[in-house]
Structure formats: structure tokens, C-alpha cells
Amino acid sequence: xxxxxxxxxxxxxxxxxxxxxxxxxxxxxxxxxxxxxxxxxxxxxxxxxxxxxxxxxxxxxxxxxxxxxxxxxxxxxxxxxxxxxxxxxxxxxxxxxxxxxxxxxxxxxxxxxxxxxxxxxxxxxxxxxxxxxxxxxxxxxxxxxxxxxxxxxxxxxxxxxxxxxxxxxxxxxxxxxxxxxxxxxxxxxxxxxxxxxxxxxxxxxxxxxxxxxxxxxxxxxxxxxxxxxxxxxxxxxxxxxxxxxxxxxxxxxxxxxxxxxxxxxxxxxxxxxxxxxxxxxxxxxxxxxxxxxxxxxxxxxxxxxxxxxxxxxxxxxxxxxxxxxxxxxxxxxxxx
Amino acid sequence: xxxxxxxxxxxxxxxxxxxxxxxxxxxxxxxxxxxxxxxxxxxxxxxxxxxxxxxxxxxxxxxxxxxxxxxxxxxxxxxxxxxxxxxxxxxxxxxxxxxxxxxxxxxxxxxxxxxxxxxxxxxxxxxxxxxxxxxxxxxxxxxxxxxxxxxxxxxxxxxxxxxxxxxxxxxxxxxxxxxxxxxxxxxxxxxxxxxxxxxxxxxxxxxxxxxxxxxxxxxxxxxxxxxxxxxxxxxxxxxxxxxxxxxxxxxxxxxxxxxxxxxxxxxxxxxxxxxxxxxxxxxxxxxxxxxxxxx
Numbered sequence: 001x002x003x004x005x006x007x008x009x010x011x012x013x014x015x016x017x018x019x020x021x022x023x024x025x026x027x028x029x030x031x032x033x034x035x036x037x038x039x040x041x042x043x044x045x046x047x048x049x050x051x052x053x054x055x056x057x058x059x060x061x062x063x064x065x066x067x068x069x070x071x072x073x074x075x076x077x078x079x080x081x082x083x084x085x086x087x088x089x090x091x092x093x094x095x096x097x098x099x100x101x102x103x104x105x106x107x108x109x110x111x112x113x114x115x116x117x118x119x120x121x122x123x124x125x126x127x128x129x130x131x132x133x134x135x136x137x138x139x140x141x142x143x144x145x146x147x148x149x150x151x152x153x154x155x156x157x158x159x160x161x162x163x164x165x166x167x168x169x170x171x172x173x174x175x176x177x178x179x180x181x182x183x184x185x186x187x188x189x190x191x192x193x194x195x196x197x198x199x200x201x202x203x204x205x206x207x208x209x210x211x212x213x214x215x216x217x218x219x220x221x222x223x224x225x226x227x228x229x230x231x232x233x234x235x236x237x238x239x240x241x242x243x244x245x246x247x248x249x250x251x252x253x254x255x256x257x258x259x260x261x262x263x264x265x266x267x268x269x270x271x272x273x274x275x276x277x278x279x280x281x282x283x284x285x286x287x288x289x290x291x292x293x294x295x296x297x298x299x300x301x302x303x304x305x306x307x308x309x310x311x312x313x314x315x316x317x318x319x320x321x322x323x324x325x326x327x328x329x330x331x332x333x334x335x336x
Numbered sequence: 337x338x339x340x341x342x343x344x345x346x347x348x349x350x351x352x353x354x355x356x357x358x359x360x361x362x363x364x365x366x367x368x369x370x371x372x373x374x375x376x377x378x379x380x381x382x383x384x385x386x387x388x389x390x391x392x393x394x395x396x397x398x399x400x401x402x403x404x405x406x407x408x409x410x411x412x413x414x415x416x417x418x419x420x421x422x423x424x425x426x427x428x429x430x431x432x433x434x435x436x437x438x439x440x441x442x443x444x445x446x447x448x449x450x451x452x453x454x455x456x457x458x459x460x461x462x463x464x465x466x467x468x469x470x471x472x473x474x475x476x477x478x479x480x481x482x483x484x485x486x487x488x489x490x491x492x493x494x495x496x497x498x499x500x501x502x503x504x505x506x507x508x509x510x511x512x513x514x515x516x517x518x519x520x521x522x523x524x525x526x527x528x529x530x531x532x533x534x535x536x537x538x539x540x541x542x543x544x545x546x547x548x549x550x551x552x553x554x555x556x557x558x559x560x561x562x563x564x565x566x567x568x569x570x571x572x573x574x575x576x577x578x579x580x581x582x583x584x585x586x587x588x589x590x591x592x593x594x595x596x597x598x599x600x601x602x603x604x605x606x607x608x609x610x611x612x613x614x615x616x617x618x619x620x621x622x623x624x625x626x627x628x629x630x631x
Contacts, residue, residue: 028455034534035456042447042466045504050469053480060480112374115367122368128617129375132382135613135620137563139581140602143588144385147595153397155384162400209378214624221625270474273565277585291475298479299570308479315476 057308065305077309087310089285090293091317094269096196097289100204101211102264106257108208109215114245116216117223127220131213138210142277145206146171149278173198174284197286199279206274211267215260222256223249254333262325266318290314382606389413389599396596409596413604416597420590421575422604425583432498432568432579433561437554439499444508444553449538451509452516453524469506482570497571498564498579508553511626515549516542552623555616562609580605 036043061077064070081087112130116123133141148155149170157167173180176194196204226249234244272291275281281288281296288296290310298307388396389412390405417423450456451463481501491497519542527537543550565581572578578586584605588598613620 028457031454032456032458035450035454035459038446038450038454039462041443042504042509043462045443045500046466046469046506048484049481049501049504050472050477053477053484054472056480056484057476060483108374112371115371118367120364120367120371126371126375127621128614129379131617131621132610132613133378135559135609136382136606137565137581137584137609139563139565139585140605141381143584143598143602144381146588147388147599148381148384150595153399153401153595155401158399158401209381212378217621217624266473273581276565277588294475294478295566298482304479304483311476311479315473318473 057311060305061309061312063305065308066302070305073305077306078313080306081309081313086285086288086293087290087313090288090290093196093200093287094289094291096200097204097207097271098265098268100196100201101207101268102261104204104208105211105215105264106260108212109260110219110253110257112212113216113219113223114249116220127216130216133210134213136210138273139277141210142206142274145202145209145274146278149202168198169283170202171199171279172283173202174282174286177201197283199283200287203275203278203287206278207268207271210274211264215264218256218260219253222253226252258325258330258333261329262322265321265325269314269318269321385599385602385606388595389597389603391596393594393596412596412600416587416600417604419597420583420587420601422580422583422587422601424575425578425580428495428577429562429579429581432495432564433558435495435499436502436561437557439503440505440508440557441550441554443503444505444512445538445543445550447509448512448516449534449542451513453519453542466506466509469504478566478570485571492571493573493577494571495577498568498577501567502557502561505553505557508557511553511623512546512549514626515546519545548619548622551616552619552626555612555619556623558612559609559620 062072062074064073064076116126116130151157151167151169151172154170156170160167174197175183176196177198178189178193178195180198182189230248230252231244234248239247269289270291271289272295275287275289275292276295279287281292291314294307294310294314297303297310387403387405390408390410391402391412392405392407392409395402395406447466451459485497485501486492489497491500523541524537527541532540563581564579565585568579569582569585572582575583584601587601
């Protein structure tokens with residue numbers, strides 16, 4: 001009797017447990033259904049405009065594709081790319097853009113953020129000023145800089161004239177800057193050592209001006225994350241300000257610097273608006289970055305398949321660049 | 337040299353009286369000098385834009401240049417506004433930006449809520465998939481999206497072509513998710529006890545509590561929509577659908593030599609974002625710090 005009662009009790013428990021578990025499971029499935037309902041809009045938009053296009057880009061690149069899809073050509077577009085001088089020139093120009101803009105943005109960004117981090121008066125006002133270009137449109141700002149750089153009547157040439165110096169062509173100057181320097185010294189350098197054109201350097205200066213605020217803000221956040229106690233400890237040990245900056249601040253900021261290096265390089269390869277407005281890719285194609293070339297190929301020449309192949313190779317290059325950064329720079333980053 | 341070094345060391349350790357005080361004052365002056373020079377150079381292009389926009393066309397070309405207009409030519413703004421359909425461009429941009437902000441906030445809130453507050457099968461997998469979209473660079477999806485939007489969907493020269501492709505914003509989802517996760521579970525339990533459904537809980541409890549995050553996401557999206565150029569350049573044709581940035585670029589090629597008007601037009605294109613930035617600066621700065629928006 002007792003055992004029987006006990007048994008029924010146990011089995012009742014088991015039944016109750018089974019009911020509870022299946023109820024939980026059912027609830028979890030219902031919750032899953034609801035969750036996907038909530039995720040559905042985002043999933044649809046991301047699939048249609050991010051995932052699918054990434055694969056579709058490769059498909060397009062295998063076709064001759066003008067206004068409409070034409071014939072399948074396999075790897076022809078890619079083979080043609082490898083021997084296309086314009087394409088490799090554009091890659092060189094994009095690389096120059098990265099080399100000229102990113103280290104300067106990082107150095108100025110860190111320096112200004114470091115000074116803004118000191119307890120000085122007017123920090124807020126300084127930050128507002130430095131950040132202002134970043135929120136303005138690159139199109140409007142590009143037009144302002146085009147006006148500053150203008151060959152006749154532009155402010156920069158007027159200033160050169162006031163100082164008694166010869167005027168420069170600025171955005172119309174296709175000659176490489178190294179070549180120009182050598183020329184002014186009375187010598188010459190071989191063509192491959194000519195360097196980026198003055199027009200390209202001018203575009204980079206405008207870009208540095210525009211993006212600097214972003215670097216300052218990120219570095220300020222990085223500086224804010226460093227514990228005050230570390231500075232105190234270093235000071236008690238008798239370290240000077242420069243030593244503290246070199247041995248404490250800089251290493252502890254390395255994840256921030258690495259983040260900026262990666263995102264900055266990737267962003268620089270996508271620069272378009274200010275180049276379109278200021279030079280349109282000229283003079284003599286010396287500011288025609290890869291994205292500019294892709295735009296011209298696919299939009300102005302309606303060679304959609306070929307343009308897509310270029311975009312794919314550019315993506316591959318970005319991946320390689322990111323990998324190199326991770327491999328050779330990332331190793332020296334101090335994540336503490 | 338040695339004396340100065342010990343002095344600065346003593347002042348740094350804060351033990352001795354500070355003979356390095358004047359040195360420190362000098363340092364402070366140098367810091368301000370450097371920051372002020374940099375800030376002046378940074379703001380100068382805006383100053384030059386404003387000054388040029390208020391000069392007469394002859395004064396614009398005067399050599400040497402004047403750094404303040406002899407007479408303020410406010411009429412330049414009127415003639416710039418009238419020489420291209422800027423009213424239409426502004427209207428288009430406002431419509432596109434507002435639709436984009438509202439759409440992104442709705443789509444991202446729903447997704448972020450699911451990630452932050454629901455347990456469901458495949459959560460980690462879907463989250464990883466969302467993360468993966470950040471690895472797809474914009475230039476590779478540009479051409480296929482152009483084909484999809486203009487050829488398949490037939491949206492060439494429409495508003496929806498400028499809005500819909502941007503509605504799935506992973507940045508917005510991640511930022512909101514982080515914020516939603518901080519809302520205490522007790523609040524949800526209490527709401528459920530009162531017979532409140534999930535959607536009502538999201539709308540009437542989570543959304544009001546997350547206002548700072550929603551404002552940040554909304555402002556960053558508004559900024560991106562307002563300044564968008566390449567994509568609308570591709571998918572719009574004439575003035576009817578064209579946004580302000582494309583309109584300004586077209587105006588600069590049509591009336592490229594009239595620099596006073598061009599600078600006036602640049603000014604009124606920049607003005608709305610500049611005003612919003614000055615009012616809501618902390619949201620911008622916080623949002624950019626949080627997301628590390630693309631540089």
C-alpha cells in the first residue's frame with residue numbers, strides 16, 4: 001500500500017515533470033517563432049541588400065554585362081584586369097592615399113587628443129571645433145577646398161603670391177611631388193619615383209582635415225579608459241611626462257591605434273565623394289582611386305561585369321591588407 | 337639642464353614646493369598655442385566659405401583677397417537658392433532621411449529586442465551572421481545592389497531606392513541591443529504579470545527607457561542619410577528625386593565659376609547638420625565612440 005502510494009506519487013511527479021519539460025520546450029519553440037518574427041525585417045533587408053549582393057557580385061563578374069546580362073565569359077574579366085595598366089595605376093593611387101592619410105590622421109589625432117585630455121580650459125570648445133569637419137558633407141566641404149585650391153584666385157595661391165612664391169597648379173597638377181621637389185632642386189628622379197601627384201596630395205590633405213575629428217574622438221575614449229592609478233604609480237617612480245607617454249600611454253592605447261589603422265585603411269579605400277567633387281579623378285587620372293575607376297567603368301561606361309570584377313579584386317586586396325595588419329601589427333598590440 | 341630636470345621631477349612628485357611652476361605655465365601656454373593653431377586651421381575653411389558667400393562676384397576674385405566682405409551680399413543666398421531647384425532637393429533629402437531614420441529605428445529595435453531579451457533556437461548563429469555583414473565592404477555590393485534596385489525592383493529614380501537598402505543596419509542593432517540588455521529583468525516580469533505582451537512591453541517600457549540610445553542611433557543615421565552621395569548619384573536621374581548632395585554637386589558643375597553662390601549653396605547644405613551637431617553634440621560623440629563608425 002505504502003509502496004503503491006509511493007509509486008503513484010513518483011509516477012505523478014514524473015508525469016508532472018514531463019508535462020513541465022514539454023511545456024518549457026513548447027514555450028521555447030513558441031518563443032523562437034516570436035523571436036524570428038522580430039528578426040524578420042532585419043533578416044530580409046540584410047539578405048536582400050548585403051548577403052545576396054556579395055555573392056551576386058561574383059556572378060555578375062563572370063559575365064559580359066552591359067545594360068543587360070549578356071554572355072558568360074568565365075574568368076575573362078579577371079584575366080583582362082591583371083593586364084590592365086589603369087587598374088594597377090589606380091591601386092597604386094589608392095595605396096598612396098592610405099600611406100599619406102592614415103599615419104598623419106593617427107599622429108595628429110593622438111597628439112591633439114593627448115593635449116585635449118590634459119586639464120586645460122576650453123577643452124569642450126576645442127573638441128567642438130576639431131570635430132566639426134567630420135559631420136559636414138564631403139561634397140560641400142570638397143567644394144570649399146576646391147575653391148581654396150583654385151589655380152586663379154584661390155586663397156592658397158594668393159598666399160603664395162603674397163610671400164613672393166610662384167603659384168602652384170594644386171588640383172590641376174598631375175606631376176608627382178617628389179619629381180617637383182627634385183625639379184626645384186635642379187635634378188630629376190626616374191618616373192617610377194615621381195610619387196603621388198600634387199593633386200592627390202591636395203585631396204589627401206582635405207581628407208585628413210575631414211576625418212581628423214573621428215580619430216581624436218576615438219583616441220579620447222581610449223585615453224579615458226586608462227586607469228589614473230597607472231599614471232600615479234609611474235609619477236611616484238619618478239618618470240617624466242615623456243617617459244610616461246612613451247611607456248604607459250602609448251602601449252595601453254595600442255588596441256585603439258590598431259582599430260583606427262584597420263578601419264581607417266578600409267575606409268580610405270572607399271573614399272569617393274570628395275575626389276569626385278574636387279578632381280573627378282583627374283588631372284591625367286592621377287587621383288583616380290580604385291573606387292573611382294570602378295564607378296567610371298560600371299556607371300559611365302556601362303561595363304557592369306568588368307566593374308564587378310574590379311570590385312571583387314579590391315575586396316580581396318582589402319582582406320589581404322587587413323590580414324597583413326593583423327599579422328604584423330596586431331602581434332605587437334597590447335590587449336591588457 | 338640638470339636643475340630643470342630635478343625641478344620638474346620634484347613638482348611631479350608633488351613633495352617639494354614647486355620651482356617648476358613657471359615652467360608649467362609655459363607648458364600650458366604652449367599647449368594652448370598648439371591647440372588654438374590647429375583649431376583655427378580646422379575651422380578656417382568654414383570661415384572662408386562664409387566670407388566668400390557674402391562677397392560680391394568682383395570682390396571674390398580680388399587680389400590680394402579681402403578677409404571680410406566690404407559689403408555683406410546676402411542676396412547671394414537668394415540667387416543661389418533660385419538658380420537650382422534647391423527647395424525640391426531639400427524636400428527630397430528630408431523625406432529620405434526621415435523615412436530612413438524611422439525605418440532603421442523600427443527594424444533595429446525589433447531585432448535588438450529579440451537578441452537582448454529572448455532565448456531562442458539558433459540565436460548565436462543568427463548573431464554571427466549579422467556580425468558577418470560588417471565584413472562585406474560597401475564597394476563590392478554597390479554594383480549588384482544597383483542591378484537589384486533599378487532592374488529587378490524597378491525603383492530607378494524613386495525615394496524607396498534611397499531608403500530601403502539601408503534599413504537593415506547592423507550597427508544600429510548592436511548598439512540598441514547593448515542598451516536593451518541593461519534593462520532589468522524584474523521590469524519585464526512585472527509587466528508580464530500585469531498581462532503586458534512582448535510588443536507592448538517593448539513599445540511602452542523599453543523604448544522610452546532607451547531614449548538616449550535611440551537618439552544616438554537616429555542622429556547618426558540622419559547624418560549618414562543627409563550626407564549620402566554616391567548611391568543617390570547612381571539611382572536618381574533628375575531634380576524630382578535627387579537629394580541635396582547630388583543637387584549641390586550638379587550645381588557646382590553647372591555654375592562652377594560663380595564662387596560666391598557656390599559657397600552660399602555649400603553653406604545652406606552644411607547648416608542643418610552643423611546646427612543639429614551643435615545642439616546634440618554629446619549624442620554624436622558618444623555614438624561614434626560606441627560604434628566606431630566607419631572612418
